[in-house]
Amino acid sequence: MHKSRVVLGCMTLVLALALLVPLVGCGGGGTTATPWQASVQTPTQTPSIHVTTTPPSASQNLLGCWLGQLVGGEPGTLQMVIEQSIVTINGQSYESSISSDVLRVDQDIYTYTLNGDQLLLTHTDGTRFQFQRSECSGTGGASTGGGSTGNEWMLQGTLCTWGGSSGGSSSYSRTAWVQFDGQGHFSYGSESSFGSDAGFAYGGSGTNTGTYRIVGDQVQLMFTDGSSDVAQVKRREGDGSITALSYNGDLYGPELCE
Numbered sequence: 001m002h003k004s005r006v007v008l009g010c011m012t013l014v015l016a017l018a019l020l021v022p023l024v025g026c027g028g029g030g031t032t033a034t035p036w037q038a039s040v041q042t043p044t045q046t047p048s049i050h051v052t053t054t055p056p057s058a059s060q061n062l063l064g065c066w067l068g069q070l071v072g073g074e075p076g077t078l079q080m081v082i083e084q085s086i087v088t089i090n091g092q093s094y095e096s097s098i099s100s101d102v103l104r105v106d107q108d109i110y111t112y113t114l115n116g117d118q119l120l121l122t123h124t125d126g127t128r129f130q131f132q133r134s135e136c137s138g139t140g141g142a143s144t145g146g147g148s149t150g151n152e153w154m155l156q157g158t159l160c161t162w163g164g165s166s167g168g169s170s171s172y173s174r175t176a177w178v179q180f181d182g183q184g185h186f187s188y189g190s191e192s193s194f195g196s197d198a199g200f201a202y203g204g205s206g207t208n209t210g211t212y213r214i215v216g217d218q219v220q221l222m223f224t225d226g227s228s229d230v231a232q233v234k235r236r237e238g239d240g241s242i243t244a245l246s247y248n249g250d251l252y253g254p255e256l257c258e
Contacts, residue, residue, distance in 0.1 A: 161256055176250070176252075186210055
């Protein structure tokens with residue numbers, strides 16, 4: 001990106017204007033049991049897996065979609081999507097990096113102040129831009145029934161939870177699993193077994209599907225019956241990928257699929 005363009009006659013701006021399609025939002029989960037909740041019940045015993053409870057990094061806090069304008073300018077003229085190493089502004093993508101309080105977009109450097117869903121960017125020449133966190137479509141990224149934040153790549157693969165009990169001459173075990181494709185779709189199901197002196201019995205819920213989107217440390221789940229719910233991120237790797245979730249009191253991780 002070359003040095004900022006002239007905006008409002010005297011201010012400079014490096015960001016090109018284009019169209020950003022609004023995101024279809026999704027509601028949070030209520031108290032009514034969702035399909036996943038009905039399929040995944042709390043086991044009697046759950047093995048523990050290691051969870052690193054570290055606060056989100058600066059890049060994770062900024063990831064997502066933003067709507068803003070030059071301070072003092074016309075509202076809503078800038079539509080920005082911040083991903084792990086790319087910033088897309090009004091349809092134009094640039095290489096970027098984030099460190100502490102600095103956002104680099106191509107060759108331009110901005111200091112940023114993040115206050116909840118409010119983001120203030122200040123260019124090295126003093127030009128300021130005010131943004132509000134917003135919803136955005138999956139244009140240029142994953143396309144899902146419930147919309148995309150562009151972060152769905154962070155969650156892919158199979159996560160499981162397990163529980164079991166035994167006593168006397170009987171035993172019970174149950175495994176529930178959920179598989180994410182990294183593009184905003186997931187499938188889930190469960191299997192259980194019961195054994196006693198009389199024999200063994202096996203059961204399963206079958207495979208169900210839905211869509212998901214990632215907002216901060218929440219994974220918002222949309223089910224095919226129209227209901228929705230939220231899982232909490234419990235572990236992230238250094239590259240931002242998610243490897244453990246908490247859902248309805250159960251901890252899901254790849255270790256428990258083995």
